[in-house]
Structures are given as C-alpha cells and as structure tokens.
Amino acid sequence: MSDRSRxxxxxxxxxxxGTAVAAYKTETxxxxxxxxxTLLGDGPEKARSRSVLRYFxxxxxxxxxxxxxxxxxxxxxxxxQGHVILGDRLEPxxxxxxxxxxxGTIHQFHATAxxxxxxxxxxxxxxxxxxxxxPIEIDEMSRNPAIAKLLKT
Amino acid sequence: MSDRSRxxxxxxxxxxxGTAVAAYKTETxxxxxxxxxTLLGDGPEKARSRSVLRYFxxxxxxxxxxxxxxxxxxxxxxxxQGHVILGDRLEPxxxxxxxxxxxGTIHQFHATAxxxxxxxxxxxxxxxxxxxxxPIEIDEMSRNPAIAKLLKT
Numbered sequence: 001m002s003d004r005s006r007x008x009x010x011x012x013x014x015x016x017x018g019t020a021v022a023a024y025k026t027e028t029x030x031x032x033x034x035x036x037x038t039l040l041g042d043g044p045e046k047a048r049s050r051s052v053l054r055y056f057x058x059x060x061x062x063x064x065x066x067x068x069x070x071x072x073x074x075x076x077x078x079x080x081q082g083h084v085i086l087g088d089r090l091e092p093x094x095x096x097x098x099x100x101x102x103x104g105t106i107h108q109f110h111a112t113a114x115x116x117x118x119x120x121x122x123x124x125x126x127x128x129x130x131x132x133x134x135p136i137e138i139d140e141m142s143r144n145p146a147i148a149k150l151l152k153t
Numbered sequence: 154m155s156d157r158s159r160x161x162x163x164x165x166x167x168x169x170x171g172t173a174v175a176a177y178k179t180e181t182x183x184x185x186x187x188x189x190x191t192l193l194g195d196g197p198e199k200a201r202s203r204s205v206l207r208y209f210x211x212x213x214x215x216x217x218x219x220x221x222x223x224x225x226x227x228x229x230x231x232x233x234q235g236h237v238i239l240g241d242r243l244e245p246x247x248x249x250x251x252x253x254x255x256x257g258t259i260h261q262f263h264a265t266a267x268x269x270x271x272x273x274x275x276x277x278x279x280x281x282x283x284x285x286x287x288p289i290e291i292d293e294m295s296r297n298p299a300i301a302k303l304l305k306t
Contacts, residue, residue, distance in 0.1 A: 014249070
C-alpha cells in the first residue's frame with residue numbers, strides 16, 4: 001500500500017496481534033494491577049497519526065494512577081465493571097459506557113467488581129505528562145465519603 | 154462539576170443514554186442501511202474537545218460511503234463481522250479489530266455477515282469533508298477482483 005492504513009486484529013482474551021502487553025507505567029508506583037496495550041498510533045503510522053489508541057486492563061481490586069493533565073481522554077469500556085473518580089464525583093462504569101475526561105479533571109479508574117476492568121483509552125499522540133494532584137485537592141475530593149473510601153494516592 | 158467530564162451510559166442493543174440514532178449522512182445517497190450515534194464530542198464538551206466518538210451500525214448487506222479525506226479514522230469493531238476496503242486491499246474485520254484509516258486512503262465498510270456490523274469511529278472534531286474518489290481511482294481499485302465485486306460507488 002502507498003499509505004499506512006492497517007488493521008490490528010483482535011485475538012481471544014482481549015489481546016491483539018502484534019501488540020505487547022506492557023506494564024501500565026514504569027515511572028510511578030501509584031497504581032496497581034494494571035496492564036497496557038498500545039493498539040494504534042505507535043506502529044508504522046506513528047509519524048503521521050494524531051491519536052494513540054490504548055487498551056488498559058485492571059485486575060479486580062486494582063486501580064490506575066490518580067492524575068490530571070491538559071489532554072483529554074476518550075474512554076470506552078470493553079470488559080467488566082468498575083468505578084471512575086472524576087473530580088468530585090464517583091461514577092459506576094460498565095460495558096460500552098463512554099467516559100470523557102476533560103482537560104484538568106483529576107481521575108482514577110478502579111476495578112471494583114470480580115472480573116477485570118478493560119477499557120479503550122484514546123489520547124493525542126503529542127500530549128502533556130500526567131501530574132498528581134496536590135494534598136489540598138485530595139482533601140477537597142475526600143469530602144465525598146465514597147471517594148474517600150476508594151481513592152488511592 | 155467545574156468541568157465537562159462526563160459519562161455516556163450504554164444501554165442494551167448498542168444504544169447509549171441521551172444519544173439519538175441518526176441517519177448516517179443526509180447529503181449523499183452513496184451508502185446503504187447505516188446509522189450513526191455520536192457518543193462523545195458533541196455534547197457539553199463540544200467547545201473544548203478535540204475529538205468526536207461515533208458509533209456506526211451497518212445492516213447486513215449494507216455499506217458506508219466510498220470516500221477519502223485528510224483526517225484519520227480510528228475504528229474499533231464492537232459488533233458483528235464484515236470487510237473493509239482500504240485503498241487496493243480488502244480486509245475482513247471482526248469483534249475488537251482496530252482499523253487505522255490513514256489520511257488519503259479510499260475506504261468503505263461493508264456488513265458482509267448475517268448480523269449488523271457495528272463499530273466505533275474516532276475523528277478530529279475539526280476535519281475536512283470526505284470526497285468521493287474519481288473514476289480513474291475506482292478503475293485502479295477494481296483491478297483487485299475481490300474489491301471489484303464488493304465496491305459500491
């Protein structure tokens with residue numbers, strides 16, 4: 001082909017052909033039991049694609065980092081159930097629910113059910129680094145008792 | 154909330170709360186048996202979101218427009234099976250397969266199985282209009298007999 005259009009085929013068990021299952025992040029320990037697969041945006045199309053599509057999977061009881069950033073997240077749940085902290089709100093999420101994480105919203109995904117929580121997460125390829133909220137922000141969020149109970153800093 | 158993060162909840166039957174099932178396009182008749190739901194990017198977040206997440210569903214035997222544009226598509230199949238024409242290639246697609254449609258690639262999705270083909274399609278909010286390929290390009294693509302058989306102009 002003269003361009004870089006391509007298909008990444010799904011395999012059984014929420015795995016994709018030619019895609020490695022990687023640690024979620026290596027630079028921080030503020031997460032637990034989560035893996036990452038980069039599905040599109042990091043292959044031959046890397047030089048020109050604007051977006052990167054990742055699939056994250058969190059084992060029961062695990063969670064993503066508590067963080068915020070200036071780029072947006074577009075999330076679609078593909079597997080299981082859980083909860084997401086979005087600023088001062090705690091919301092349940094399940095199969096095919098879509099989450100828009102706006103620039104600046106502090107967020108954290110939790111696998112609160114008995115099976116893994118798996119979701120697509122679309123981001124810009126060129127994006128800012130996530131930052132951890134400061135203690136004052138964490139105090140404010142923790143005024144919601146449901147968040148206080150689940151939040152992992 | 155102080156920002157526009159939000160959740161769009163999935164319902165049964167590949168429908169989402171607060172989301173209308175719309176005609177795929179109104180400006181052209183070059184498609185068949187296809188509906189569109191805009192899941193994210195067209196609600197309260199419209200003013201700031203960079204991306205729009207849509208869900209398209211094609212009835213068995215139906216197809217999307219044959220088109221190309223300068224913006225990229227990121228596609229993930231959520232339901233059924235089918236085929237996609239990507240330039241001079243014809244590829245089968247099925248559940249959770251991911252398709253990167255690069256800028257400029259002529260493409261068309263076909264629901265070639267007995268059940269509907271449903272897929273997420275992520276695009277930039279600010280994007281160019283699709284254009285139809287010219288007759289010379291269609292002739293070139295049609296040198297692939299499998300494409301010639303399926304192609305709908």
